[in-house]
Amino acid sequence: MQFQERELTPGASPRHLYGAEIRRQRKLVDMSLVALADILGYSRVHVSRFETAERAIPPDLPPKLDVAFxxxxxxxxxxxxxxxxVFPDFVRRYMDFESKSIRMRKYVSSTIPGxxxxxxxxxxxxxxxxxxxTDEKIREDVEARLSRQAILARDNPPHLLAVLDEAVLRRPVGSPSTMAEQLRHLLTIGESPRLILQVVPFAHGAHAIMGGSLTLLTQDDGTQTAYLEGSHTGQLIESIAAVTEYELAYDLVRASSLTQEASAAMIHAAIKEYEACGQRLV
Structure with a gap:
């Protein structure tokens, strides 16, 4: 049965417009889906879904399209x-501030920062x-989250001070091998002079930012912004007085954190525990 191309709706969203432009350019050069798929290194089904906006555009695709067309x-x-x-509106506004920041200070209570x-x-x-x-939606969200990491690879990346609650190390996310790989990654990137990584131990007890995550962003003009994040919500705070309060809370938590060396030692110990756990499961 002959493959039927679906009708496009370029006015539905920017992603739909992007897909429609892929098809328009493909038709201009009289190229089939199969031929374009071969050039791009994706399957015909994937390319078709890019055109119909059923699948998010991966970051490696745009330059390949420009070369192809x-x-x-x-x-x-x-x-x-x-x-x-793919991100909600409140996250996109935060990301605009994030992309322009020269300094980031983070505290996370339960998961590794994205x-x-x-x-x-x-x-x-x-x-x-x-x-x-769906698995497709999860894959899109993973690609979107990882694409944000480009900010740390740019020519002049921001300084990042990250304080992790000990729970971040102790709560398994995925398999033991997934956790071990993640924690080894922390140690590797922690060697960067622009990243300071510390852990606030359980022994410290209660503090002002328990139960959520806080990010403080500094722009090159000195503007300060705070961002409070829960599991499914986020709040951007621009009030100078409120941001000052959160800065104080962050400074107090960081002052109670382990040194970089002691934090790295705790991460090393956690890696060994996950590796041992993984061996027992084999």
Whole structure:
């Protein structure tokens, strides 16, 4: 049976417009889905779903499209308009501040910050938090989350001070091998001079930011912004007085954290425990 291309709806969203432009360019050069799929390194089904906006555009695709069609960077430029579409509105506004920050201070109570997650950990965390989501939706969310990590790989990345509650190390997300891989990744990136990684131990007891996560962002003009995040919600705070209060809370928690060296030692110990657990399960 002959494959029937589905009708496109470019006005539905920026992602639908992106897909329609892929098909338009493909038709202009009289190229079949199969031929384009071979050039891009994706299956025909994947390319068809890119065109119909059923699948998110992965970050490696735009430059390949520009090469395939000779479009001189159009698809790369358009990708900037759609890459964050998968995120809720409140997250996209935060990400705008995040992308322009020169300094980030984070405290997380239960999970590794998204900017520091491995693919395996991100997959397990998103699957646990979206029990009814399809595998396709989870894959899209993983790709979107990992794409945000580009901010740490740019020429002049922000300074990042990350304080992890000990629970972040102790609560398994995914398999023991997934956790061991994630914690080894923390130690590797922790060697960067622009990243300070510390752990606040259980022994410290209660503190002002328990039960949630806090990010403090500093822009190059000195503007400070706070972002409070729960499992499914987020709140961006721009009031100078409120941000000052959260800065104090963050400073107190960080002052009670282990040194970088002691934090690394605790992470090493956790890795050994997960590795031993994984061996017992084999």
């Amino acid at each position: 000779g479009t001189n960077g159009i698809f790369v430029a358009m990708y900037e308009l759609i890459k964050n579409e 900017l520091l997650q491995t693919p395996g950990y991100a997959l397990a965390a998103l699957r646990a938090g979206q029990t009814t989501a």
